[in-house]
Amino acid sequence: MSDGLLWFQDLQVIMAKLLDFLFLSSCVLIFSTVLVQGARQSQDIKCGALVDEMEWAIAQVDPKKMIQTGSFRINPDGSQSTKDVPFVRSEGHLLELMEGVCEKMKDYGESVDPATNRKTYVRFMARESASEGVSNVSYDSRVSAGLKYACESIVEQNEDEIIEFFAHETDNVKDKLCSKRTDLCDHALKIPHDEL
DSSP: OOHHHHHHHHHHHHHHHHHHHHHHHHHHHHHHHHHHHHHHHHHHHHHHHHHHHHHHHHHTSOTTOEEEEEEEEEOTTSOEEEEEEEGGGOHHHHHHHHHHHGGGGGGEEEEEOTTTOOEEEEEOBOTTSSBOOOSSEEOOHHHHHHHHHHHHHHHHHTHHHHHHHHHSOOSSHHHIIIIIITOSOSGGGGSOOOOO
């Protein structure tokens, strides 16, 4: 065989391998994009469960209860620099709530919307130890453990943002915290909201 023919055959083999590589790379890229979008949607739902639990826990505290904050040192004039703030929105109380909020994830199950096949997490245990009567919810300890782990990760990575939003009474905390501030879910930004 001539050198030109061998060179052409080698080129064909190289091109075939290159095409195989490009095809596999494209498949990996598409698959990883789908996984990232699924993880982002999953984080959105988990962040929503975290916000729901925090809002419920805050609502259980008497809003009139106050706590003193500031310095307890006595100034040269004999006064103290303290002020009364609502306990329910105090940083100490919010930190305490955040320490236990992820334990509540054991009360959630997974639900799949039959129309869209979209998974959501739904509280299936009522807070007053009675069943809430939700349908299409399956309980799996692995799902609850995964939800708890995700909740702990969200709290750890976004502690300052969570305190900031809950320290001040804010509307649409779920949307503002989970979508706009922490970027845990970006699809909520595309959903039109009804203006009041």
